[in-house]
Amino acid sequence: MHRIRNPFQESQHLIHTGQTLHLSEEQVIACTFNVSKYTSNGGCNGGTTPGVLDYVIDNGITLADDFKYTSGDGDHTVPPCPSGKPYATRITKQEFLPQYDEDNVAKIVYEVGPVASGIDAGGIQDYKSGILDVAEPSGGWSINHGVVIVGYGVENGTKYWIFKNSWGVGWGDQGFFKVKRGVNSLAMSEFNYAAYF
Numbered sequence: 692m693h694r695i696r697n698p699f700q701e702s703q704h705l706i707h708t709g710q711t712l713h714l715s716e717e718q719v720i721a722c723t724f725n726v727s728k729y730t731s732n733g734g735c736n737g738g739t740t741p742g743v744l745d746y747v748i749d750n751g752i753t754l755a756d757d758f759k760y761t762s763g764d765g766d767h768t769v770p771p772c773p774s775g776k777p778y779a780t781r782i783t784k785q786e787f788l789p790q791y792d793e794d795n796v797a798k799i800v801y802e803v804g805p806v807a808s809g810i811d812a813g814g815i816q817d818y819k820s821g822i823l824d825v826a827e828p829s830g831g832w833s834i835n836h837g838v839v840i841v842g843y844g845v846e847n848g849t850k851y852w853i854f855k856n857s858w859g860v861g862w863g864d865q866g867f868f869k870v871k872r873g874v875n876s877l878a879m880s881e882f883n884y885a886a887y888f
Contacts, residue, residue, distance in 0.1 A: 707804070707888045712779055715758040719743050722750065722772035734769040740807045740837055740884050744785040747886075751778025780888075788883040793873055797843055799885045805839045808854070809882035812836035815856070818863045822851045824871040832878035840883070843872055852879065 723729035723738060729746045732738030753776040761770060788806065789795055799806055811832045814825035842853040850872035860866040870876045 708780075713755040714779060715753045715755045715760070717755075717760045717770065718753055718758045718773070718776070719746065721758075721770050722746055724769045724772075737835075740809060740882070741785065741787070744782065744807070744884060744886055747782050748784065751781035753777060754779045782886040782888055784887045786885045786887070788885060790882075791875065791880045793875070793880050796840065796880065796883055797872075799883075800840055800842060803885050803887065805841045805855070807884040807886070808838050808840050808879055809834040810836055810838055810854075810877040810879050812877075814877055815863070815868055818868045820864050822846060822849055822869045822871055823876060824874065825876045827875075827878070832881070834878055834882055840879070841867075854879075 719738075720732070720734050723732040723742050723746050724734045725731050726742075730739045730742030732742050757776055757779075758773055761768075788799060796806055811825075811828075812835055813828070813833070814823060815836075838857070839855045840852055841855050844851055844853065846869075851869040852872050854868050854870060856863060856866055856868060858866065870879060875881070
């Protein structure tokens with residue numbers, strides 16, 4: 692079980708307002724859990740980016756201090772969705788980006804801000820540093836994890852993406868990792884979403 696984190700919305704809010712927020716993971720879990728309008732997200736068993744973004748468009752999202760994370764504690768019971776919680780931020784729309792167009796993803800990251808991305812996490816489990824270049828497995832990619840593309844660059848002639856993961860600062864390079872750009876490593880160019888404030 693992995694905690695759902697909100698680095699995407701937190702990063703977007705910071706860019707557009709200059710304010711750092713820690714948004715409620717629990718609200719996203721509780722309020723999209725088995726709700727068909729939000730793609731029937733599976734609580735602690737994962738969910739979908741479009742469902743979460745649709746929820747935040749419709750309702751906004753509150754601070755973590757106002758609705759603390761408990762789904763991963765003890766018996767993993769998803770609490771009921773709260774009503775009447777004030778929202779700290781919201782988005783106005785989401786956009787599914789064209790597949791296999793990494794240049795467009797870079798343009799969105801530069802012009803709009805971080806991009807939510809679905810990847811095959813099999814190649815990042817033991818990441819510590821460097822630039823990953825993971826080839827497609829013989830059985831094909833399996834999109835099984837959500838991350839956030841926060842930037843890109845070039846190191847020793849190799850173009851790369853900078854991703855923020857949701858596994859905390861003790862994982863990878865203080866919670867971040869780099870992936871070779873332009874080769875669809877980890878299937879990163881297949882499922883990307885931009886959000887607009």
